[in-house]
Each structure stands twice: as structure tokens, then as C-alpha cells.
Amino acid sequence: MPESVRSLALTVNGVPIAVQPGTTVAAAVLMAGAPTRISVTGEPRAPLCGMGICFECRVTIDGVPHQRSCQILCRSGMQVRTAPSEPAANPAREFAP
Ligand code: FES
Numbered sequence: 001m002p003e004s005v006r007s008l009a010l011t012v013n014g015v016p017i018a019v020q021p022g023t024t025v026a027a028a029v030l031m032a033g034a035p036t037r038i039s040v041t042g043e044p045r046a047p048l049c050g051m052g053i054c055f056e057c058r059v060t061i062d063g064v065p066h067q068r069s070c071q072i073l074c075r076s077g078m079q080v081r082t083a084p085s086e087p088a089a090n091p092a093r094e095f096a097p
Pocket of ligand 1: 046047048049050051052053054055056057058068069070071
């Protein structure tokens with residue numbers, strides 16, 4: 001079977017990745033080693049429930065934000081963006097005891 005039929009090519013934060021058909025975007029993001037988002041307190045988050053309930057797996061897919069990556073299968077050419085790898089400065093932490 002040709003490679004193009006066996007795998008799908010997409011990008012996660014601009015990095016090319018190949019997955020098998022039927023792979024969720026959440027799995028592709030985990031394969032890429034990226035957190036799905038950064039919490040308001042600056043903690044990296046990852047998929048938790050895997051069934052569309054917790055919203056911890058939200059990513060931007062093809063420019064559409066807040067997509068639950070555990071509920072969406074990868075498509076060839078898909079562009080997935082997750083939270084920045086480094087959390088933004090959190091002023092609330094600066095005042096924590
Ligand atoms: S992992 Fe919980 S909604 Fe996707």
C-alpha cells in the first residue's frame with residue numbers, strides 16, 4: 001500500500017507530522033509533544049476525558065479556535081495550533097506567597 005494512503009500529513013504548530021487514518025487530533029498533538037493549551041494560572045494542559053466533556057484538549061484547527069481535539073479526526077493538510085510552548089507571564093503568580 002502506498003505511503004500516501006497509509007498515513008495523513010498535517011502540521012502541529014508548523015511541524016509536519018504523519019498519522020494513521022482514524023487518529024484524533026488530540027493524539028496527533030500528543031505525538032508532537034505539545035500541550036493543548038495553557039491554563040489561566042500558566043499550567044500546561046492536555047486531554048483529560050477523551051470524550052468531549054472537559055474541554056482541556058482545545059486547539060485551533062485551520063484557524064478555528066477552541067476545537068475539542070479529542071472529537072476530531074485528523075485530515076490531510078490540517079493545520080493545528082496549540083497553546084504557546086512557553087506560558088505567558090502571569091502577574092497573579094508574582095503576588096503569590
Ligand atoms: S479531552 Fe476532554 S473534551 Fe477533549
